[in-house]
Amino acid sequence: MIKNYFKIAWRNLWKNKTFSTINIIGLAVGFTCCLLIGGFLYSELNYDTFPDGAKNIYRAEINLENKDFYSTVDVGVGPGMKAAFPEIESQARLINWGQKFVRYEDKEFKENSICAVDSNFLQLFSIPLQKGDVKTALNEPFSLVISKDMATKYFGNDDPVGKTLTINNSTNPFKVTGVLATMPGDLHFNFDIYVAMGNQLKVNTWSNVGIYTYLKLKPGTDPKKLEAKFPQLVAKNVVPEVQRDMGVSLAEAQKSINTFIFYLKPIQSIHLHSSNKDELQVNGSIKYIYIFAALAVFILLLAGVNFTNLSTATSIKRSKEVGIRKVMGSGKQQLIRQFLSESVLLTLFAFILSLGLVYLLLPYFNNLSGKHLFFVFFLKYTILLPALIGVFLVGVLAGIYPAFFLSSFNIISVLKGKNNAAPHSTNRLRSSLVVFQFAVSITLIICTMVVYKQLRYMQNAALGYDSSQAMIINDAYLLGKDQDAFKQQLLKDSRVENVTISRNVPVASNDIGGTQAFAKDNLDNESRSEIHIDKYFVDYDYLKTLNIPVKSGRFFSKDFSTDSFAVVLNETAVKAFGISGDPIGKSIITSGQHEYHIIGVVKDFHYMPLREKIGPLVMQLGNNYGGMIVKVKTADIGNLIAAIKSGWESFNAKGPFSYNFIDDRFASVYKSEERTGKIFSLFTFLSIIIASMGLFGLSAFATAQRTKEIGVRKVLGATVTQVVLLLSKEFVVMVMIAFIVAVPITWFIMNKWLQEFAYRIDIGWITFIAAGILALLLAFVTVSMQAIKAAIANPVKSLRTE
């Protein structure tokens, strides 16, 4: 019986090639989306799952006044907690070293992914070693473990174990004691080099941040109960430090017990649920997981709708067969099963095709998503089996309505050839489904437009400073004492307008320092509050170089020797400190009881990406060596860079010259928005293709049905235009309804998305109208292709065949 079903299913698919092609291609595209996104989600949802007892590993974090959240704690916290609470099985700490220059013999490279860890760190995370003993590899100071890539990069095919590397020209070389094996999964960090912490962290301080501290609790420990005990450690260790550093009374310092809160974050929730400023890598977001999953499902739904619609529309072709089968004794159920096996067979073909598509598209998808998925991943039975079940379900879902519809035909009327194949309710269902398809397409069109509009807004917004032709020289500290000499040399070049030495570049928010501070003026004031401010260390030329306007007072100047105890605030900081009246001449006091007087206020400028609100910023003179910003004025950038590079080399810098432009950095800052935009446009494109294919099939069918009517109308004098309008009208109305449905939904979704951005666009009616017109145009072109063909046909022909 099954064989018979599939045989006739196969022949039917073959016979109705247009119908089958539309359906198979649509479904294949849907499955491809689902598979790729499924792979993406699988990878995203499985971060930090491979370490032994991963569920019991937590990161100790700080919540400061419910306002600022840090992923790190101070040096003493890990060992101190381990000593205080027996529930903690072990603890390990990590310091992110940022960028370092690593040298082996004559090979030197800048490494971005290097950290120092406690000796038990690798064990705590079950990180496997290919060479060396994971238990002892990092026991000795100045030992380190490297990744396979690093091993090849520095030592080629030689055995790296026992060889030594120099880091940042340190006198003491580091010995390679192990090589990392391929990771069994993803972690929320990914370092190439793990250096032994050694005796680096023997101090016992509690009130700062900067140390990633992981605690492995004994199985069965309730983290909430453990967290409840943390305030006693704050009272014992943090309060005395606050009292000393801020120079406040004990009572004042004791307020910290309520505002300085240690808490535990399960490592498994870091990748998708944590977005502190100091994460070890850019984390994913659970929100995008939902969005992507929904998109994949919608694309599949659109394809399924095509099947349902085209099946019911063309059902008239099958009605005779249904009648005959019923006469020959087929029950309704047998017919339903037959039609279902047809749709299942079709989805199966589509699935096989989609596996091929996945194979072809995987490199592009990896590029787009930043993942490293392999094709074999999709062939694992844990993936393939659920996928096949999914395919089966899609087949059944898409086929169930047509199956019931077809199998319920009345024998006598279908055998007599009466056209009862499309009752009104079915037409209505078909129209609703087309409306649904176009509503989804229009929604996606609008979303894409909004995402790009916001992206362009952020890229082109007035930033409050001049970012054009501003070149950043990285790692200026490599010049050592020669930084100023290098700066003077640069200034001699007529193509250079200005130079400033500062590591703090607007746009790159990750290396801003910060401090607690309050305004001295308000000392006696009850409302005096200590705030967290961001801190820029700059030199005299910072403002000039970036063209940041001064609002009142002045910027730092060499003419005032007292300027080393002076600060310049931005407007937001003045407000945040609660300074009333003219701030110039007043003072602020920062952590460690340092007093600075305010000499000027600059206009607010976007020193953070536009996602975030401009915060309170204080600028201070300081030897923040590490970076330079060079404002250039030439069209011939290439030659200038070559000149700067040779200048750099003439100073015997301890590392290679590297640079980029502020404007280029924007590209990387807004990468995630760029990616969202790309993904949306891809899905929009796919949904339009699928919906249009379905509409094409439907209109082809509707037109064929009305051949005689068209003939009669033409004989009676209708023009081609009138006929085309007649045939397209119905579909155009559907698209308009879809538009009306889509607008409020999209309005809601996109406003929600825009909430993420402190500085955002208004969506504007133009976007909606443009999207509506686009969809209408697409639908009209699709439908009128058929309509025009029918309208220009010779009516005599169509009437004769009747």
Place this chain on the structure above:
Amino acid sequence: MLLQLKNLFKWVTVGGNRVFLLKDINLSVKEGEFISVMGPSGSGKSTLLNVIGMLDHFDEGEYDFLHESVHKMKDKQKASLYKQYIGFVFQQYHLIDELTVYENIETPLIYQDLKTSERKAMVADILDRFNIVGKKDLFPTQLSGGQQQLVGIARALIAKPKLLLADEPTGNLNSKQGEEIMNLFTELNKEGVTIIQVTHSEKNAAYGSRIINLLDARIENEQTAS
């Protein structure tokens, strides 16, 4: 007695008025009879045939088939009854275009849940008997009308029904092909298959042992062949 219709009515309501399709039909059919139903277009011939074949409902009256009351049966019971005892032949042959000759003939057996081997044997027998073994892998569109009707009859007979219902079986055929079909019917009737055929042609009607004339939904008269 194979079947018996007693005071059978069928109607549709159009604009508040009953339009009768069948009116007070009384008919008994014995096993082994060959009945021809005649009458002008719209007189209810096909409707009568469909009602006898249990494809169509009726509104009033009784219908006994092999001493079972069809009018009291549910659709499912009816289906299993006609699946077993009744075969249909149509004017337009109604073969499934996507299936080969062999598969078309096999289909009723599939719905009776017979095993593949049994089906094979039965289909082979009937192909042999109708002399169409050579055509078994062709599709209906590759056959002439007469050949298609032959397949249609083979399909109707495959499940060895007691009653063969034929709705103008020769209506789309030329006279020579028609004659062949009628001879085949006579032969089948001799073997014991009861046949009821609807026809317009006096000549074909004469093959039957009994002729029933319908007019305006009622039986006008009955004549027994000489």
